[in-house]
Amino acid sequence: MCRTCGVQFAQSHAPPPRCPICEDERQYVGWNGQQWTTLDDLVAEGRRNTIEELEPGLLQIATRPPVAIGQRALIAQTPAGNVMWDCVSLVDEESIQALRARGGLSAIAISHPHFYASMATWSAASDDCRSTSTLPTRSGCSTSARACACGRLKPRRSCQALR
Numbered sequence: 001m002c003r004t005c006g007v008q009f010a011q012s013h014a015p016p017p018r019c020p021i022c023e024d025e026r027q028y029v030g031w032n033g034q035q036w037t038t039l040d041d042l043v044a045e046g047r048r049n050t051i052e053e054l055e056p057g058l059l060q061i062a063t064r065p066p067v068a069i070g071q072r073a074l075i076a077q078t079p080a081g082n083v084m085w086d087c088v089s090l091v092d093e094e095s096i097q098a099l100r101a102r103g104g105l106s107a108i109a110i111s112h113p114h115f116y117a118s119m120a121t122w123s124a125a126s127d128d129c130r131s132t133s134t135l136p137t138r139s140g141c142s143t144s145a146r147a148c149a150c151g152r153l154k155p156r157r158s159c160q161a162l163r
């Protein structure tokens, strides 16, 4: 995943050549160039997710110390299932178990490309629940993707951010 924006890319033997999120004119590539990390590295750095009840029926997941731009995810707990609104990059077994104890995830909705984070891995860890973006990308397509068991994104439609 990109260390600057926290967006996860499909598994590969070599890092991707570039991050289209960071190369967008609204973001930036750091002075030291494109940097990549992995879920294992984030855990090895001592990062953990915290799950906090903001109010009845509304949870927040945040990573401490923060990753990328300090994304947080909200979990709306509804009778029809739990919906993750936006996403965080760190996915670990402890967080997955904590969410399962609260009913797991039925869907993931992303409001902005900076919150794509690790939606594919969160989806795969949640019985491949649907992940969708609520906003069109610059190319005009919406990013609707599912994660398969191997953790790779399977875009339903062509989208630069998911290639």
Ligand SMILES: [Zn+2]
Pocket: 002, 003, 004, 005, 006, 007, 019, 020, 021, 022, 023
């Ligand atoms: Zn990036």
